[in-house]
Amino acid sequence: MLDSNAFDLRKYISRNPQSMAVWVALATLILFGLLRYDNFSGAYNISSFLNYNSMFIIISVGMSFVIMTGGIDLSVGSVAAFTSVIAAYLSPHGIEIALPLAVLAGVAFGGLNAFFIIVLRIPPFIATLATMLGAKGGALVISGANTIAVDWGSNFTKMGMEKIYNILPWSIVVVGIVVIALWFLLEKTSLGRTVLAIGGGEDASMLMGLKVNRAKAFVYLLSGGCAGLAGVILASGFGAGQPLEGIGWELTAIASVVVGGTLLTGGLGSVPATVAGALLLGLVFNILNFENGLGTITISAYWQMVIRGGFLFAVILFQARVMSRNKRKGRVA
Amino acid sequence: MDAVQKAFNGVVALDGASLDIEKGEVHALIGQNGAGKSTLIKILTGVYHSDGGHVHFDGAESFISSPREAQSAGIATIYQELNLVPLRSVTENIVMGYEPKRMGVFIDWDEAHKRAREILQRFGIDIDVTARLGSFSTAIQQLVAIARAVSLDAKLVIMDEPTSSLDVSEVKVLFGVVRGLRDAGVSVLYVSHFLDELFEICDRVTTMRDGRTVDCRKMKGVTKLDLISGMLGRASSEIAEAGMTEFSGGEAKHGEVLLCAENIATGPRLTKLDITVHRGEIVGLGGLLGSGRTEAARALFGIDALTGGAVSLKGASARLETPAAAIKAGIALLTEDRKAEGIIPDMSVRENLTLALLPKLTRNGQIDRAREREIVQSFIDALGIKTAGMEQPIRELSGGNQQKVLLARWLAVEPELLILDEPTRGVDVGAKREIQAIIRDYVSKGFGVVLISSEFEELVEGADRIVVLNEGRSIKELKNPGITEDILVRALAHTGEEAA
Numbered sequence: 001m002l003d004s005n006a007f008d009l010r011k012y013i014s015r016n017p018q019s020m021a022v023w024v025a026l027a028t029l030i031l032f033g034l035l036r037y038d039n040f041s042g043a044y045n046i047s048s049f050l051n052y053n054s055m056f057i058i059i060s061v062g063m064s065f066v067i068m069t070g071g072i073d074l075s076v077g078s079v080a081a082f083t084s085v086i087a088a089y090l091s092p093h094g095i096e097i098a099l100p101l102a103v104l105a106g107v108a109f110g111g112l113n114a115f116f117i118i119v120l121r122i123p124p125f126i127a128t129l130a131t132m133l134g135a136k137g138g139a140l141v142i143s144g145a146n147t148i149a150v151d152w153g154s155n156f157t158k159m160g161m162e163k164i165y166n167i168l169p170w171s172i173v174v175v176g177i178v179v180i181a182l183w184f185l186l187e188k189t190s191l192g193r194t195v196l197a198i199g200g201g202e203d204a205s206m207l208m209g210l211k212v213n214r215a216k217a218f219v220y221l222l223s224g225g226c227a228g229l230a231g232v233i234l235a236s237g238f239g240a241g242q243p244l245e246g247i248g249w250e251l252t253a254i255a256s257v258v259v260g261g262t263l264l265t266g267g268l269g270s271v272p273a274t275v276a277g278a279l280l281l282g283l284v285f286n287i288l289n290f291e292n293g294l295g296t297i298t299i300s301a302y303w304q305m306v307i308r309g310g311f312l313f314a315v316i317l318f319q320a321r322v323m324s325r326n327k328r329k330g331r332v333a
Numbered sequence: 334m335d336a337v338q339k340a341f342n343g344v345v346a347l348d349g350a351s352l353d354i355e356k357g358e359v360h361a362l363i364g365q366n367g368a369g370k371s372t373l374i375k376i377l378t379g380v381y382h383s384d385g386g387h388v389h390f391d392g393a394e395s396f397i398s399s400p401r402e403a404q405s406a407g408i409a410t411i412y413q414e415l416n417l418v419p420l421r422s423v424t425e426n427i428v429m430g431y432e433p434k435r436m437g438v439f440i441d442w443d444e445a446h447k448r449a450r451e452i453l454q455r456f457g458i459d460i461d462v463t464a465r466l467g468s469f470s471t472a473i474q475q476l477v478a479i480a481r482a483v484s485l486d487a488k489l490v491i492m493d494e495p496t497s498s499l500d501v502s503e504v505k506v507l508f509g510v511v512r513g514l515r516d517a518g519v520s521v522l523y524v525s526h527f528l529d530e531l532f533e534i535c536d537r538v539t540t541m542r543d544g545r546t547v548d549c550r551k552m553k554g555v556t557k558l559d560l561i562s563g564m565l566g567r568a569s570s571e572i573a574e575a576g577m578t579e580f581s582g583g584e585a586k587h588g589e590v591l592l593c594a595e596n597i598a599t600g601p602r603l604t605k606l607d608i609t610v611h612r613g614e615i616v617g618l619g620g621l622l623g624s625g626r627t628e629a630a631r632a633l634f635g636i637d638a639l640t641g642g643a644v645s646l647k648g649a650s651a652r653l654e655t656p657a658a659a660i661k662a663g664i665a666l667l668t669e670d671r672k673a674e675g676i677i678p679d680m681s682v683r684e685n686l687t688l689a690l691l692p693k694l695t696r697n698g699q700i701d702r703a704r705e706r707e708i709v710q711s712f713i714d715a716l717g718i719k720t721a722g723m724e725q726p727i728r729e730l731s732g733g734n735q736q737k738v739l740l741a742r743w744l745a746v747e748p749e750l751l752i753l754d755e756p757t758r759g760v761d762v763g764a765k766r767e768i769q770a771i772i773r774d775y776v777s778k779g780f781g782v783v784l785i786s787s788e789f790e791e792l793v794e795g796a797d798r799i800v801v802l803n804e805g806r807s808i809k810e811l812k813n814p815g816i817t818e819d820i821l822v823r824a825l826a827h828t829g830e831e832a833a
Binding site for chain 1: 634636657660666673674679680684688691698699702742
């Protein structure tokens with residue numbers, strides 16, 4: 001995929017049949033939007049869409065690594081809220097200080113998860129649930145339950161507000177670089193392959209002498225770090241640390257990962273398809289907003305949620321059908 | 334039951350099995366793996382339906398169509414994996430589905446506890462029946478399962494390997510209960526791999542082989558050798574005779590000592606194993622199921638911690654505490670359970686084949702894809718792995734080809750000592766021959782192999798020496814050339830008696 005030879009979509013899809021549904025759905029929605037709404041391809045829409053969704057892309061990709069090992073990380077939303085407060089406090093020192101330290105705070109929460117899960121052998125669902133509550137409480141404590149304004153005088157807000165050529169937000173550039181690096185890591189390194197092997201069979205991986213614990217620790221640290229980065233983007237984009245934000249983000253991330261074809265049981269997954277899943281979920285809202293803008297109908301935020309749920313279900317149904325057809329073909333071969 | 338037949342998708346699992354169990358007797362059912370014992374039991378308990386033959390129960394011909402029906406007819410089964418609810422109380426487990434009621438609605442707990450206590454006391458067990466079942470040992474749980482069966486007026490209790498997870502004192506308690514059942518007129522069908530137990534507890538024994546019941550005799554006057562020869566399908570006189578001629582040991586030439594394990598033990602299933610492997614040598618581990626074969630492999634590969642004994646590698650003492658340490662020391666294990674502990678089903682042939690090799694394929698943290706493909710292709714060619722291509726998911730391959738990929742996974746790493754646990758199980762004859770040739774070729778390069786197999790033919794033909802295991806102990810060592818299957822069988826039977 002990242003081979004020196006050109007990207008071959010057909011080959012990619014044949015190797016990742018479970019992610020076909022998300023690409024088809026994404027392409028359909030983009031086409032629909034382009035044909036139906038005038039400003040859909042406008043610079044403002046594209047940049048604000050990418051800026052807002054960069055947070056969900058990065059936590060979804062972090063989550064996908066955890067899920068590929070057969071685990072789960074419920075703490076990402078709270079950790080992002082916590083790190084947004086940290087980033088806001090550090091904003092006077094500039095983005096070059098605030099960003100790495102806030103990400104490090106996220107990694108620390110990931111380390112806590114890894115400790116619970118690997119050393120204390122607590123199931124990931126429970127361990128990360130505890131961290132989720134802890135991080136949420138921590139964010140409220142250090143902020144006094146108030147939003148923490150950032151220092152507008154420093155370059156901190158540049159990340160979430162400024163755009164290259166007026167269209168490409170810095171947030172998506174940073175997230176894009178991280179995502180491509182992680183894609184490379186999954187596909188080309190032995191650590192990446194160990195991650196997938198663990199989800200496919202943890203006992204088998206251990207018996208092969210793979211460094212199972214190291215890889216498991218890595219995915220939780222990574223997921224924490226990704227949540228930390230999302231927190232920085234949050235604070236930078238809204239001009240304030242947001243201790244009350246992040247509720248339900250973990251579910252959005254899980255949905256993106258699943259729509260992207262990663263098996264919840266682990267062992268199979270793709271970074272680009274997870275990004276596509278996150279974009280797809282964001283795009284449903286984007287299109288519903290445009291639909292409201294046309295003025296013919298009005299869909300309330302509550303109904304938007306219902307529609308998004310229905311759409312999610314349709315994509316997953318499509319994905320399941322593709323998979324079962326693929327299996328039948330496989331058996332004949 | 335009489336002349337019962339059963340076939341699955343054209344594969345005949347039972348081909349004329351007959352079994353008669355008298356009232357108030359303990360009847361043993363023995364046979365090798367795949368002889369058809371489980372199928373027979375499942376027909377008896379209504380899980381499967383027979384394709385032919387008759388079942389008479391309690392005097393009348395009966396058609397048992399479901400486990401529920403078997404239960405109400407008075408047939409109870411105590412499975413290896415207990416079918417109880419460990420998180421509920423002992424009483425609940427005994428009366429579940431048949432709770433005594435007050436005014437027809439409310440469960441009468443006082444009465445239920447009383448009933449549970451009474452039944453257990455008949456077995457000489459005095460425990461707190463309100464405690465959670467899971468807080469008791471496996472033995473107690475097993476006895477509770479039996480108590481439930483008895484409380485439901487079972488006339489026939491089927492026990493499948495009841496002692497496999499019990500220690501010696503627990504076995505004694507169980508036997509007491511079984512005798513109590515017999516004296517109360519309940520029949521017991523007792524399935525076990527531990528032949529010594531049968532002499533202690535059973536009245537008669539039926540032997541199965543290849544889906545048939547081959548004979549049924551009184552336990553009195555039968556020898557262990559008779560039982561083993563019945564299971565394997567050879568006349569015991571023949572075995573005894575063949576065993577008399579001493580095996581001629583033409584010393585095979587082998588290199589230096591690679592592995593030497595002395596007196597190693599890991600628990601009740603492996604109590605004393607001595608094994609030495611030289612370079613260029615295939616050492617077989619022979620023994621019946623439950624003799625400690627797999628435990629030996631787990632010990633040498635660092636999965637189970639040693640509780641005694643010492644291992645040395647190439648003359649230096651070695652501490653193999655984890656599989657990773659064993660691999661580092663140059664040991665590899667091809668596990669018996671291909672599905673659960675071998676393949677990663679969704680990964681491709683290429684990815685499966687190189688998983689153990691990754692550290693050597695990685696440069697600056699990046700996998701050398703070109704070299705990876707080259708290595709994979711060379712193994713696909715050399716081992717004749719039939720696949721649509723190296724990117725095909727391994728789950729789509731046949732069992733034999735999956736096994737070849739797993740073998741290649743380790744051959745690529747070139748471990749000095751390769752332990753193979755049932756390398757040809759569930760593999761067709763052609764692939765089997767090929768795998769055996771691959772193993773022979775590998776040791777000719779100066780590596781060592783430990784071969785575990787329940788097929789005596791494979792051991793006799795494939796191994797240079799065979800270490801014979803019985804009940805967790807290595808008792809005898811046979812040398813090739815000169816080993817025949819009969820000699821091996823005799824060694825198994827006789828060493829067992831010597832040990833007892």
